[in-house]
Amino acid sequence: MAHNQELLAETSVIKFKDQDFNSLRDRCLSRGWLFEDETFPPMASSIGHKLLQGKCLSNLEWKRPQDLSNGPPHFILEGASRFDIQQGEAGDCWFLAALGSLTQNPQCLQKILMVQSFSHQYAGIFRFRFWQCGQWVELVIDDRLPAMGKECLFVRPRKDNQEFWPCLLEKAYAKLLGSYSRLHQGYLPDALVDLTGGVVSKIDLPSSASHLLMAVKTAATEGSLMACSTPKAPTDQEEVMANGLVSQHAYTVTRAEQIQYRRGQEEIICLWNPWGKTEWRGRWSDGSREWQETSDPRKSQLYENKEDGEFWMSHQDFQENFSCLFICAQTPITLDHGNTLRERWSPKVFMNQVILRNTAGGPQSDAHYPFSVQEHTEGTNVVVSFTVTAMPPSMKAENEEFPLDFQVLKGDSQQFRESLPPTFYSPFRNAVQGINYQTKRNFTTSFHLSPGTYVVVPKTQRDAAKFLLRIFLKTPDSDRSWRSNFSLRAQKESLSETSSQQSIFYRYAQQGLDIDATQLQSLLNQELLTGPPGDTFSLDECRSILALMDLQVNGRLNQEEFTRLWRRLVTCQHVFQNTQKSPGVLRSSDLGTAIANTDFLTGISISDELLGLMTLRYSDRAHRVSFPSLVCFLMRLEAMAKTFRNLSKDGKGLYLTEEEWMNLVMYN
Structure with a gap:
C-alpha cells in the first residue's frame, strides 16, 4: 500500500516527451501488444546521417532481444558489470567508459536502470533516467534494436549471458540526445554528469604521483566515477598503437594500488577498455614479467589474465600515455597544495537560468551571480561549474561547441547592494578569467581567490542558452562555530x-x-x-x-x-x-x-x-x-x-x- 497518497501526487520525475511508463505499459499489457515508440521509430533518422554515411546497411533490421538471443534474454543476470558492455559501431566510448565506472556503484546505477525484466509484466517497453541540468528525466523506449543478422549494430550483449541492459540504456541515451549519431564522438564530462548529477574535476597529466594515486584510491572507495582519455593520433582517428592502447579513446579507471615488487613498492592503476578487449601490452599488463615476479600476497585478488578489456599499468606509464583524468563526485576535487577528495565545499546553486545574446556587445545587466570568499585558504578555493541544456537535434554539428563564455569579476560589497552600473561589465575591469572550452554541455574551472566579493558574468553567442550554475566555495574546517547556548x-x-x-x-x-x-x-x-x-x-x-x-x-x-x-x-x-x-x-x-x-x-x-x-x-x-x-x-x-x-x-x-x-x- 502506498503511504501518504495525497503527498505522492505532489512530486514526479520529469517525463521525457510526456511519455508515462506505467500507463503505456499497462495499455500494452491489456491489449496484448508490444510497445512501439513513435517518438524514436525504427528508421534511419534514429540512427543518424553520421553513422549511416558510406555504409551499406541494406540488411539492417530492428529486432527485439528475444530475436537476437540464442536463449531467453535477460535485463540483468547476476548483477550489472562493466564486463557486460561491448562497444559496437558507434564511437561512444566516452559514454561507455563513464557507464563502466558507474557499474562499480550499484546503488547509483540502479537509479538509472531501475528494476526491469523480460519476464515480469514484459510489454516491450523499458525506462531509464538521466540527470539533465539539475533535474532527473525519465525516458521510455521500446526494445527494438538495430541489428545485422543476429548481431546488434551498436552495444551488444556478451554471448555467454545475453544481458541487454547496456544495449537498451545506450538506445535510451541516443533518444535523449536525438539519435545514435549524436553518441558518436562525444565528451566524457557530459556522460559523467548525465549519469550522476555530479561535478567533474579534470586532472591534467602528468600530475603529482602521490596525490594522484591517493585521489584515485579515495574516489574508488567512495564510489566516484573515474574515466580517462588518450591523446589524438596524427590521423585524428582511433588507432590501436603498438603498446596496445587506442588513440583518442576513453577508458574507465577502476582502482589504484601499491604492490610489492622486488625490494620496494610500485604504484599501479587498473583500467578497462569499452571495446571489451584490446589491452595494454607494457609493464604490469596481463601475462607480463612484473606479475610473474611479484610476491605480493594480494596477487590472486588483483590479477586475472583474461581478455576482458581490463588491465593494470604502472603509475608512470599511465601518466605518460593518457592526457587527462576525469573524476566525477558531488563536490570538486583538486590536487594543489596537497588537497584531497575530503575537502569541504559549500555550493551555491542557480537552476533553470536563461541568458539571451546581447547584440550590443556586452553581457546583459541581469545575468550576474554574486558570491563571497570569506577567509583565506591555500590552493583552489572556488570552483565554477556550468551545465547547459542539450541542444536540439536540428542544430548543425559546427554549432556544438560549449555555448557559454564567462568572466569572474571582483567588486566591493557596496556595488552589490545596489543595481550594477553598465560600466561594471567592462571586459577589462577587474577580470579574473574568461573561458571558452571545447565541450558540449558541461564545463568546470577552478580559481584561487583572495577574500572579497565576486560575480560570475556569463554571455552567449546563441540567441539564448539555458543552464545550471553551481559555485563551490571551500569551507575551512573551523567555519562552523558553536554558539554558547543551544x-x-x-x-x-x-x-x-x-x-x-x-x-x-x-x-x-x-x-x-x-x-x-x-x-x-x-x-x-x-x-x-x-x-x-x-x-x-x-x-x-x-x-x-x-x-x-x-x-x-x-x-x-x-x-x-x-x-x-x-x-x-x-x-x-x-x-x-x-x-x-x-x-x-x-x-x-x-x-x-x-x-x-x-x-x-x-x-x-x-x-x-x-x-x-x-x-x-x-x-x-x-x-x-x-x-x-x-x-x-x-x-x-x-x-x-x-x-x-x-x-x-x-x-x-x-x-x-x-x-x-x-x-x-x-x-x-
Whole structure:
C-alpha cells in the first residue's frame, strides 16, 4: 500500500516527451501488444546521417532481444558489470567508459536502470533516467534494436549471458540526445554528469604521483566515477598503437594500488577498455614479467589474465600515455597544495537560468551571480561549474561547441547592494578569467581567490542558452562555530535565507542522489541547530521523519522528497519561533496554538483528549517540547490525517486489511 497518497501526487520525475511508463505499459499489457515508440521509430533518422554515411546497411533490421538471443534474454543476470558492455559501431566510448565506472556503484546505477525484466509484466517497453541540468528525466523506449543478422549494430550483449541492459540504456541515451549519431564522438564530462548529477574535476597529466594515486584510491572507495582519455593520433582517428592502447579513446579507471615488487613498492592503476578487449601490452599488463615476479600476497585478488578489456599499468606509464583524468563526485576535487577528495565545499546553486545574446556587445545587466570568499585558504578555493541544456537535434554539428563564455569579476560589497552600473561589465575591469572550452554541455574551472566579493558574468553567442550554475566555495574546517547556548538558528538566518535547499541537499547526499536517516540526522543538526549538543534530532526521530516523506518506500529521500520536507521544516521553524514564549522553549500547553499556526495543517483539528495524549508523547517532564519533537508531531499529524482522508470512503471510517494496517502504523 502506498503511504501518504495525497503527498505522492505532489512530486514526479520529469517525463521525457510526456511519455508515462506505467500507463503505456499497462495499455500494452491489456491489449496484448508490444510497445512501439513513435517518438524514436525504427528508421534511419534514429540512427543518424553520421553513422549511416558510406555504409551499406541494406540488411539492417530492428529486432527485439528475444530475436537476437540464442536463449531467453535477460535485463540483468547476476548483477550489472562493466564486463557486460561491448562497444559496437558507434564511437561512444566516452559514454561507455563513464557507464563502466558507474557499474562499480550499484546503488547509483540502479537509479538509472531501475528494476526491469523480460519476464515480469514484459510489454516491450523499458525506462531509464538521466540527470539533465539539475533535474532527473525519465525516458521510455521500446526494445527494438538495430541489428545485422543476429548481431546488434551498436552495444551488444556478451554471448555467454545475453544481458541487454547496456544495449537498451545506450538506445535510451541516443533518444535523449536525438539519435545514435549524436553518441558518436562525444565528451566524457557530459556522460559523467548525465549519469550522476555530479561535478567533474579534470586532472591534467602528468600530475603529482602521490596525490594522484591517493585521489584515485579515495574516489574508488567512495564510489566516484573515474574515466580517462588518450591523446589524438596524427590521423585524428582511433588507432590501436603498438603498446596496445587506442588513440583518442576513453577508458574507465577502476582502482589504484601499491604492490610489492622486488625490494620496494610500485604504484599501479587498473583500467578497462569499452571495446571489451584490446589491452595494454607494457609493464604490469596481463601475462607480463612484473606479475610473474611479484610476491605480493594480494596477487590472486588483483590479477586475472583474461581478455576482458581490463588491465593494470604502472603509475608512470599511465601518466605518460593518457592526457587527462576525469573524476566525477558531488563536490570538486583538486590536487594543489596537497588537497584531497575530503575537502569541504559549500555550493551555491542557480537552476533553470536563461541568458539571451546581447547584440550590443556586452553581457546583459541581469545575468550576474554574486558570491563571497570569506577567509583565506591555500590552493583552489572556488570552483565554477556550468551545465547547459542539450541542444536540439536540428542544430548543425559546427554549432556544438560549449555555448557559454564567462568572466569572474571582483567588486566591493557596496556595488552589490545596489543595481550594477553598465560600466561594471567592462571586459577589462577587474577580470579574473574568461573561458571558452571545447565541450558540449558541461564545463568546470577552478580559481584561487583572495577574500572579497565576486560575480560570475556569463554571455552567449546563441540567441539564448539555458543552464545550471553551481559555485563551490571551500569551507575551512573551523567555519562552523558553536554558539554558547543551544538554540534554533536566529530568524534572520532562517532556512529560506541561509542557502538554497538544493545546496544543502548536495552537501549531504550520497553521490548527490539521496540521503538516508544517518545523513538526514547530520543535516538537521548542523543546518537547523546551533550550540553544544542538547535537544538535537535523534536517529530514531530522523528515521520517523524520513518514513513520513519516503514516497518511494526505499528508506531514503531523493531530492524531490527532500524538497517537500524542506518546505515543512521552514514552516516548523517559523511556528516554533512565533509560538515560544521564552527563547528556545515551547510549552506543551501551546501545542494547540502551534497546530493553528501551521499552514500545512489547514483544515486539520484534533480533540482535547488527543491533544492531551500528544503532550504526554512529545513533551518532557518539565512540559517542554523540543524543536525536533515539534517537527515529528506536526508532520505525523499531517500524514495521518491525510492518509485517513485518502483511505476513507465516507469520511467517517475505513477498512484495512491486517497487512495494510501493519504497513501503515509500523513504518509511518
